[in-house]
Amino acid sequence: MRPDLTTLRRLAVEIRKTILQTIAKAGSGHPGGSLSMVELLIGLYWYTLRHDPNHPAWPERDVFLLSKGHGCPCLYTVLAYQGYFPKDELMTLRHYPTRLQGHPEKNSPPGVEIASGSLGQGLSMANGIALADRLDGRTRRIFCLLGDGEAQEGQVWEAAMTAHHHRLDRVCAIVDANGLQQNGPVKELKDLEPLPEKWRAFGWHAMEIDGHDLNQVMDAYDEAETITGKPQVVVARTVKGKGVSFMEHNPAWHGMAPKPDELERALKELDAQAV
């Protein structure tokens, strides 16, 4: 049963506001790439994932791996809103000492499945989990979110080959394809297109969606579940900095915290979207 879309859209606004507040308080962080993945995580945590915030180590839980670790302000916010840890802890992002590391540390706090931040590593780990599950008879799903820039890392394609070779059909990758990386458009630094076709060439079932359309996001996760014999990937076309006019499509907001006046403007814009 799908949750009410209006509720989810309001939630997306609140999550975006919180992300920016935590980054502003920290004085550093990655707003652009955190904002682009909001709907992708809402679709997982409020719809698709079988999980229990009160039992983060539940052995049968669906697993979510954040491979693009710098997007962690979004993950932490989502986990807090889901009840994995108290919301007021969110403002400790990047402050010493904190469980909310600048790039995720495993189990810090519980709900964070892997350490990441050095790009390209998550998909291999997803495959390892899938292989263990096969030995132990578990059929739960394993989701792994990557950035499009991240897919320039060779290890991603090594893992893609492994998932295909071992027919790891419980692995579903999600590419937050916001088209930008730290120093400019992906197209200018190292063009990855045609991206869905690349995954298909590697033997994956690839879907391409608008990553901010919650229906398309949930449809894609549903479609992925029906695929057997091959891993699935959702290439989600997103906007870096989504929701804030001066951040959208702007590489400058890859790794820069908003100043107080910028935060205020951003929060006002987001509040206007909540209606």
Next chain:
Amino acid sequence: MAELKPTRDGFGEGLLELGRTNPNVVALSGDLEDSTRAIWFKQKYPERFFSVGIAEQDMVGTAAGLALMGKIPFACSFSEFVTGKALEQVRLAVCYQKLPVKIAGSHGGLSVGADGATAEALEELAHMRSLPNMTVLVPCDALEAKKATLAAAKHAGPVFLRLGRNAVPIITRLEDPFVIGEAKTLREGSDVSLIACGIMVAHALSAAALLAKEGIDARVINLHTLKPIDKSTILKAARETGALVTAEEHSVLGGLGSAVAEVVVQEHPVPMRFVGVMDRFGTSGDPGDLLKAFHLMPEDITQAARDVLRLKKNAVGSRL
């Protein structure tokens, strides 16, 4: 004449025994299972063996994923390739996450031989040693390699196991215990201490015999665990013999010699000499020829011992 057997064979046997006794042990290979002897495990327990093809970064990451779900993975490759290409993955996926992944690096050192520099791992002990949470084991013979493999599986965290290609003499005994972090004094002595790991332990024993003929009484220590290092055995040797020679089939930069020096210099500085590869790459050749050409023979250890004794004498003299 001692039996000759490669340490990689000892590893292969250990892994096979683990397959039999521990259902959580799994193995991965990047198309080097025959060379690393992981193939014996693959043949017996095919459902617990995973090929990732020629992809060391993927292999280490996949091993981490398996370990996240309770498996004890042995990721097997040539020492150079798995520690070189996948250093970042060993660092983040394995060490930072403190996972029980065991990196089995075969063909360490010069005795790879004809394949040459690209396969001859000479810096990997330095790299692995520098990683927090890593345990670094360099067994001296096949018997010790098997014990080290079994101990690695029992150890809660990351382990790097350095193995060799060539058949080398068995110098330990079946009944000798192997404990991670506990160095073995194989020969007592009071004039100088020869601290070695891997194939150089046998060379150190030969060197001690040669030195005895010159009236020099050398202690020989098998430092099979570079990390966590056995400070007390090293410091005892420094205090009681006053002169140290380290010997490793590895660069003199950052490996066994450096590890020993780090301990000694801070607690009880004594003259030291490092026998090892002098900051250069390997080359193709017969392993015996290479060990001679790169000065890793017993005679090189005896010469280093004489050098360090001269320094010891001068130091004593200057205090009078």
